Amino acid sequence: MNYIENKFFSIKKLIPKNIEILAVSKSQDISYIERLYKIGHRDFGENYVQEMIEKYKKLPKDIRWHMIGRIQSNKLKYIIPFIHLIHSVQNMKQIEIINKIALKYNRIVHCLLQIKIGNEESKSGITSQESYKILESENYKIMKNVKIIGIMGMASFQEETEINNEFVYLCKLYRKLKNKYGHYILSMGMSRDYHIAIKYGSTIIRLGTSIFGDRIKL
Numbered sequence: 001m002n003y004i005e006n007k008f009f010s011i012k013k014l015i016p017k018n019i020e021i022l023a024v025s026k027s028q029d030i031s032y033i034e035r036l037y038k039i040g041h042r043d044f045g046e047n048y049v050q051e052m053i054e055k056y057k058k059l060p061k062d063i064r065w066h067m068i069g070r071i072q073s074n075k076l077k078y079i080i081p082f083i084h085l086i087h088s089v090q091n092m093k094q095i096e097i098i099n100k101i102a103l104k105y106n107r108i109v110h111c112l113l114q115i116k117i118g119n120e121e122s123k124s125g126i127t128s129q130e131s132y133k134i135l136e137s138e139n140y141k142i143m144k145n146v147k148i149i150g151i152m153g154m155a156s157f158q159e160e161t162e163i164n165n166e167f168v169y170l171c172k173l174y175r176k177l178k179n180k181y182g183h184y185i186l187s188m189g190m191s192r193d194y195h196i197a198i199k200y201g202s203t204i205i206r207l208g209t210s211i212f213g214d215r216i217k218l
């Protein structure tokens with residue numbers, strides 16, 4: 001047993017059983033993914049299409065790939081055939097493109113809306129109002145090949161009380177969407193704050209460095 005496997009198991013042991021771990025393998029070597037795969041883990045997250053595709057080609061096909069980075073619309077066509085979940089959808093245009101490509105491949109692609117929390121202009125994501133607007137739009141309702149099943153968010157502050165406030169905000173929105181639309185995924189929490197995210201009802205935590213160690217430049 002070594003570092004990565006130990007880290008993974010020690011985190012898994014400490015969190016409730018119903019919470020999924022997404023192993024964020026961006027900028028990590030393929031051999032690291034293989035090691036977690038060998039011990040039965042299947043969910044991996046990447047933030048660049050190109051990198052995901054290279055890894056997808058070389059690795060077993062029952063891996064569930066999650067896109068967590070900014071959507072590059074012109075490259076969506078490369079991942080739609082196999083993607084398991086897109087966490088970072090931010091507008092109607094992207095949803096339309098995903099739907100259109102997914103139709104070609106006869107798939108229903110599951111997506112999360114990335115919600116902006118905190119007030120920083122630079123933060124990516126959409127507001128809760130914008131998310132309702134999308135979910136209520138006729139345009140979305142008639143789409144058959146894309147399905148929004150929840151939301152994703154990233155805390156913007158390092159400070160614990162701020163992180164708490166932001167996760168409470170996401171949790172409240174998630175509960176409303178769950179009641180109204182049957183959403184069932186709240187993708188919330190990273191290495192630095194997953195212990196807080198779990199307190200506020202996260203269903204998927206996205207862990208990179210806490211499992212794999214520091215990211216290397218590939």
Ligand SMILES: *Cc1c(COP(=O)(O)O)cnc(C)c1O
Nearest residue numbers: 024068190191206207208209210
């Ligand atoms: C990189 C990344 C993570 C993982 O970050 P760590 O701090 O390494 O756990 C989680 N979510 C998103 C959206 C990321 O880009």
